[in-house]
Amino acid sequence: MNNRIDRQVLGVVVGVLALLIAFVFNIPAISYAVTLVLVVLAFLQPKTGIYLLFVYFPARALLTEVAPSLKLLGDLLIIAAFLRIVWDQRNNWKSIFQFEKFEWAFIAFVALGAIASLLNDVSIGAIVFQIRAFVITFLLIYIVKRLRITKDDIRLFLWITFAMAMVIVLQAFIEKLSMRSAWMPEKWINRQLSPGNASRIYGVLNNPNVLSVYLTIAAILTIYLKRMMKPANWANIVFYISLILLSGIWIMTYSRGTWIAVAIGLSLYVLYTRKWKFAVKVALVLALSFGAVVLPTTYAAQWIKQNTEIGNFERTGEVEEGPVVGAVEADRLRETISASTLEKSLTTGRLYVVVKGFEVYKDYPIIGSGFGTFGDSATKSYLSPIYADYGILTNIYADNQYIEIIAQNGTVGVILFAIFLLGMLWFFWKKRHVTPVAIPLVVSLIAIFWCGLVYNIWEDKTFTLYYYTLTGAFIAFVRAKEQSNDSPHN
Template sequence: MAGFREKYQYILVMVLFVLVALFFPNSMIGLAVSLIVAALAFIRPKDGLLFLLIYFPTRAFLIEINPSLKIAGDLIAIAAFLRAVWDQRNDWKKMFQFSLFEWGFFLFILIGCVSALITGVSVGAIIFQVRAFVITYLIFYTVKRLSIEKEDIHRFLWITFTMSMILSVQGIVEKVSLRTLLMPETWVERYISPTNRQRIYGLINNPNVLAVYLTLAFICTLYLSTLVSKRTKLFLLIGSVVMMGVWILTYSRGTAIGLAVGLITYLALSRNWKTVVKALLIIVLSVIVISIPVTKATEFVQNMNVLKEKPIAAPDQQGDESHAEKRLKETFEGSTIEQSKNTGRLFIVRKGLQIFKDHPVIGSGFSTFGDSASKSYSSPIYKHYGINLNIYSDNQYIQVIAETGVLGVVGFAVFLLGMLAFLWKNRHTASPYADALISILIAVYVCGLLYNIWEDKTFTAYFYMILGGVASMAAETFGRPLRFK
């Protein structure tokens, strides 16, 4: 127990401060807590960054209870970054050493800002969008310059597993209770379409983001199981079945495609049949042990509500057709494709290409088409292009094409492909992490067709943290590589 306290005491202190802000949801208390955890992150940057593995997956829930906690994650990332800068104050050369993909990222950000100013976007909206892309990049910058030890990897993995279990249990309760238990009252009362109401949103408050998070947690748990005793392996196996059962109940088609691509890529790179087969068996078992029983329990509760004449949600199944089967079938139905042309993804792609045609070199700028800032601030060009809603593009590439033009696409391509080249170069030095991250990255290339994946703080926090760890272990610029058995 003493060893546990020593490993996690700073993280537990941060958790306790956040709990205070939840029990006393005052804006000043929330702000004070945000500043305190940021200060702790400056003192202990590793602990601060690991705390983000708790904060980002629950951020939507935290800020629903105390909105002032919204800035906590940003402040922690900035504080850890500033500590990295401070520690390098006597070596300016190291401070400004960047990989090729980082320069591509900087070019992309610069073009998005310049084109936004030309279009007439407000400075506040530009800063908002830059923050959406950059804040978690600071995690990579910081971790790359830290000395990663075996104990840090173990803490990373155990925190991930613990949080995935918390979110999974909450998700099961959410579904069976028909979105009435273990969630804020505002979420209970919020209208959700009958189709989406059957999906688990979780404390992340988004089924697709939850699915991405559980995918990452599943991968981390598979690796953790190789580092523990046989008794603990069984415990992790049970946990994996639970989390993948919830993953299935998010009904996230895009994430399922991404996971399939990732597993195929990993198999091709590592030839590790054992791990891939184990993953597939866990998914199959999770359907039998978790997904089907939870769905049946939900139907029972729904039927009880119907008998009491207090229906809360539409039935999860109609006849013998499950919700998962319906979503798969709807993907290819003519009515779905027609709707997509008018208001959905195909409509967004068509509008994005129209904007690109009018602004081919540097695009229309950040906060003009389908990004985080355009939802919060609206867009100065939507009226001109007949876009009536503040929407996400749900396609990272069409957003980049429309907002940053050819030059921005070049910068973004250097960023994406440069990371792949960096990981490939360090496959053996940073094994087994590089192979897994290559597989994740290629899966994300696919997910980018369906989500604004690089604006998802939960995903990017994880990805950049692992990528920074690989960079640190490979010691591309900072000395002899570290090796772990």
């Protein structure tokens, strides 16, 4: 590695140690000091600040549960890096406002949502909250595509992701075998889960669906790391073992939406590239993870529960919100199509949300009811001004990005968001002959389109952190390659 990368590695190590100090001591003054130091570091070295995001955001739920004063660190790191990029372009103001077409569509979508909110008496706090939910990680496209991305940068990014994923996998095993009684904050330990969700691994991210999406990304990037490193035989074995362990935890999240998304993306990738051996390797890893990880861990957890006092206590914390969906491990897929699950979905679950969403859309068909009014992140923290009109519970969450946008942003918003999504897809597809990375991004985005039906996926900070960073890096790489090809010296 060169001196620049060495400095970035040192910055990441210092940043991680600082986060650990704030986490262990849980003293607000220390957390604020750590935040200040890391934000200054992100302004001075934007790449280092971005690397730290791949440690912070996957661990954010845990970090902020123990040390709430770290809550704004991720946002401030991004803002600091953004301000540095803007500052560096101060002598070329035109470059500051250079965006891809799909970026302009997204900016217009956010502006429309804010205007609709103001027209429908949504509080300023709720509007800012939701704009932040959509925009803060979106800034990473702006930042990263203006950085000079090297192979060393990519390698360091992959290693950070791999290391963080292995830490999260280790904690997940402890969670499963301790029946959620160890290596977790007291509030999480004491939480009362529904029978179906009690069998799922929540992990450091404190949500099985979010954990599943994160592990999917980590697995894909681990494969790329392995290819980039071209490791010796013994290292190859280490990578495969890591993938098997990671896949085992991925299965034990029992996240059906993510399973379907992966099946869609993998099928499209194999059909386009005709890399049948890759499909066989993935199937083999999943089979090994099920036989060597999932079954032994599940049986071990059952034995521990029946024969020891570990995790055997009455939990008196908060009761899990929302409908009980799913059952124990073997029944979870069957429950997906059962009559009882359908009935619950119609009365309090996803179908109920869709029905209510269209009711809102009928009343606000042009530009919608605005941010902070229906099923978005803001409505979890602020009271929606329209819920009482539709008999909706105050804490309803859409778990469906599309119905949220249909209700909140109306026909115009749907068109703008469609231009954003399809614009990205077309951009990747056009560049498929420039770099082989384009096709994985195309099939991944199509799989993500599915995720939008079952998650508010574009508000998930961990997912958008990775997706927008990779999009920015892709744009930077393609531009550099095209400029190189256009050079008169070539």
